[in-house]
Amino acid sequence: MKTRMFAAVRRYEGVADPAAAAVQVNEKFVPLISLLPGFIEYYWIDLNGGAMLSLTVFKTLADAIAANEKASVWVKDHLSSVLPPASRMEVGAIVAHKEEIEDAVGAHGVWKRKLKRAITTGKIDVDIAAIKADKQCDFGKWLYGPAITKRQKNSEHYREVQELHAVFHETAAKVAQLAISGEKAHAMKMLEANGEFTVASAELTTSMIAWLKDGCQ
DSSP: OOOOOEEEEEEEOOSSHHHHHHIIIIIHOOOOOOOOEEEEEEEEEEEEEEEEEEEESSHHHHHHHHHHHHHHHHHHHHHHHTTTOOOOEEEEOOOOOSSHHHHHHHHHHHHHHHHHHHHHHHHHHHHHHHHOOOSSSSHHHTTTTTSHHHHHHHHHHHHHHHHHHHHHHHHHHHHHHHHHHHHHHHHHHSTTTTTTHHHHHHHHHHHHHHHTTTTOO
């Protein structure tokens, strides 16, 4: 049985300048939290209307709890000019009935690091067409394969994940193409907190986690 992953969630209400908050989070907070024990991936999500959501995925419950505690103190000390205190802080297991979805959360999170390396080196060891093809990764093969029941395929969760998964791969391919074409600034902008790739990745992860919590029905 595989070890489950855990999510640390912090919700912020009444953020006066979401764009400024995103810049500060991307430049100051992300480098910090990515060094914490058990870190897998981080997402900063704009919920509109001045509401922002911080979602971090960790390997263990202890890692997630410790991260939320450290984040609360750090944000108060360093980001209070752009972020009010979190209105909600929660930690919980990503409960999966389908290991493919749990694996996909981690696997798709790794893409950001791959793309950053591609931007730095101007090279990537995967064909752009293969990156764009949402049916070729392990999760895509499962998502479109015979293991999915008719009931699952008719669910709103399935349709949403399928659509967002395709968008994720299309966006990742776009970043990779920019990287190998020498357009580093444009590619890196897509990886920023409110960048096109980061938003696509966050939306896919949020949707997959929601499907997991609903028992993959």
